[in-house]
Amino acid sequence: MTLSTMLSSMGGGMLGTCGIFFLTILFSMPLGMVIMFLRRSRFRAVQEITKLYIAVMRGTPLMLQLLMWYFGPYYLFEMSIRGYRFPAIIIGFSMNYAAYFAEIYRGGMDTIPKGQYEAAEILGYSKAQTFFKIILPQVMKAILPSVTNEIITLVKDTSLAFTLAYNEMFSIAKQIAASQTSFVPFIIAGVFYFIANYAVAFVMERIEKAFDYYK
Amino acid sequence: MILEMKGIRKSFGGLEVLKDISMNVDSGEVVSVIGPSGSGKSTLLRCATFLEKTDAGTISYMGRSAVTTNEKGEAVYVHHAELNEIKRYFGLVFQQFNLFPHYSVLKNITDAPVHVQKRPKEEVHAEAMELLRKMNLETRADAYPCQLSGGQQQRVAIARALALKPAILFFDEPTSALDPELTGEVLKVIRQLAEEKMTMVVVTHEMPFARAVSNRVIFMDKGVIVEQGDPEEVFGNPKQERTVQFLRNYQR
Ligand SMILES: Nc1ncnc2c1ncn2[C@@H]1O[C@H](COP(=O)(O)OP(=O)(O)OP(=O)(O)O)[C@@H](O)[C@H]1O
Numbered sequence: 001m002t003l004s005t006m007l008s009s010m011g012g013g014m015l016g017t018c019g020i021f022f023l024t025i026l027f028s029m030p031l032g033m034v035i036m037f038l039r040r041s042r043f044r045a046v047q048e049i050t051k052l053y054i055a056v057m058r059g060t061p062l063m064l065q066l067l068m069w070y071f072g073p074y075y076l077f078e079m080s081i082r083g084y085r086f087p088a089i090i091i092g093f094s095m096n097y098a099a100y101f102a103e104i105y106r107g108g109m110d111t112i113p114k115g116q117y118e119a120a121e122i123l124g125y126s127k128a129q130t131f132f133k134i135i136l137p138q139v140m141k142a143i144l145p146s147v148t149n150e151i152i153t154l155v156k157d158t159s160l161a162f163t164l165a166y167n168e169m170f171s172i173a174k175q176i177a178a179s180q181t182s183f184v185p186f187i188i189a190g191v192f193y194f195i196a197n198y199a200v201a202f203v204m205e206r207i208e209k210a211f212d213y214y215k
Numbered sequence: 216m217i218l219e220m221k222g223i224r225k226s227f228g229g230l231e232v233l234k235d236i237s238m239n240v241d242s243g244e245v246v247s248v249i250g251p252s253g254s255g256k257s258t259l260l261r262c263a264t265f266l267e268k269t270d271a272g273t274i275s276y277m278g279r280s281a282v283t284t285n286e287k288g289e290a291v292y293v294h295h296a297e298l299n300e301i302k303r304y305f306g307l308v309f310q311q312f313n314l315f316p317h318y319s320v321l322k323n324i325t326d327a328p329v330h331v332q333k334r335p336k337e338e339v340h341a342e343a344m345e346l347l348r349k350m351n352l353e354t355r356a357d358a359y360p361c362q363l364s365g366g367q368q369q370r371v372a373i374a375r376a377l378a379l380k381p382a383i384l385f386f387d388e389p390t391s392a393l394d395p396e397l398t399g400e401v402l403k404v405i406r407q408l409a410e411e412k413m414t415m416v417v418v419t420h421e422m423p424f425a426r427a428v429s430n431r432v433i434f435m436d437k438g439v440i441v442e443q444g445d446p447e448e449v450f451g452n453p454k455q456e457r458t459v460q461f462l463r464n465y466q467r
Pocket residue numbers: 227232250251252253254255256257258259
């Protein structure tokens with residue numbers, strides 16, 4: 001097998017990897033916001049349930065969670081859904097990353113002094129205006145470094161999709177490596193993840209710079 | 216009467232911080248509130264501005280009732296919409312300025328008039344520039360709060376409050392977070408507002424300022440108003456022993 005055929009068969013997997021990556025970001029970041037609000041709810045019960053959820057998501061391996069999401073419906077309800085493999089992966093990743101993002105957001109919220117809320121209240125801003133105009137932009141600035149870390153972890157975590165025998169790039173690399181008894185696919189995979197994370201770091205740095213206009 | 220507060224009581228846990236406080240403020244009056252640390256001055260302003268809920272008593276602005284007392288003696292707030300209307304009558308300047316760090320000086324001042332009061336942008340913008348001129352900050356409109364000194368930040372905070380055209384402006388120790396050499400510029404601005412007959416209530420530890428600028432001085436201690444009156448009377452000839460002692464500590 002030549003390098004170019006290797007690259008082209010792995011290219012299809014890269015598409016899958018990117019799909020997992022972007023869809024997880026798309027769903028987990030807003031969902032994390034919802035979880036953060038539930039975590040800070042006035043109702044004790046809601047707080048506790050959310051805390052438990054976050055603890056489970058962070059305290060068990062993502063690989064196990066993926067298996068649960070995929071095989072859970074089958075064992076629980078004897079349902080087998082065609083074409084469920086990819087959605088199961090996205091659900092598993094999104095639910096897991098949302099828990100991490102929720103904790104990052106919560107840490108960011110804690111950095112905002114009470115005076116910001118009080119000033120907004122005195123000036124007559126509504127609750128929604130206060131959050132979206134005053135609080136959220138400052139939270140975003142505060143959490144950018146942690147978000148960057150999380151996204152870099154996600155790039156690498158996408159390889160866990162092989163657990164569900166999904167043909168993302170890493171799974172394909174393993175298959176080729178086994179059939180060709182070659183180490184090259186792993187090197188290609190490594191270079192791919194490295195470049196992807198380089199791009200992530202580059203973009204995040206740009207975003208951080210955009211927030212640099214104030215301290 | 217711009218503000219009428221009667222029988223205000225406030226406790227935190229078991230600690231009674233305000234014990235039956237009444238305070239009226241007339242249009243054009245400048246009232247200074249002085250008193251030792253922990254006497255309840257900030258809590259009084261926070262109750263007046265609804266940042267803190269009073270336990271009992273009544274509060275009204277411009278004759279519109281915001282807080283009444285029910286038969287059980289508990290404070291009852293009017294419904295949300297009316298309360299929001301009433302909130303437009305007052306502004307508050309904080310000890311820690313509390314400017315929005317991600318907004319430029321100009322946006323700090325114009326954002327609420329435009330997006331809360333829904334007034335035309337151009338008009339608000341022109342007024343904000345006028346306010347900045349008054350604060351001697353017309354060249355800093357595009358700066359961010361972190362680029363300004365404490366004294367400049369506090370003047371922006373005053374401009375921000377004035378931009379909403381409140382009928383009364385509260386100050387909670389506006390110069391206490393500033394280096395001594397910067398207090399003068401902020402006090403000068405407040406003095407200027409007093410000359411323009413802006414109605415103000417100023418909690419302060421700056422005794423010469425309180426004496427020179429206010430029409431009335433309130434001395435608070437342990438949650439009660441111990442003495443109030445003309446500044447020359449309170450400072451020059453205090454009637455209460457506690458006032459005498461408090462002022463003596465400041466003479467040195
Ligand atoms: N949110 C709160 N929870 C509990 N206790 C409070 C709270 N706010 C104020 N207190 C207490 O109420 C008392 C009065 O506080 P307040 O801040 O009104 O005093 P002050 O006269 O403004 O003092 P200072 O000159 O130090 O600013 C203090 O004993 C304070 O510890």
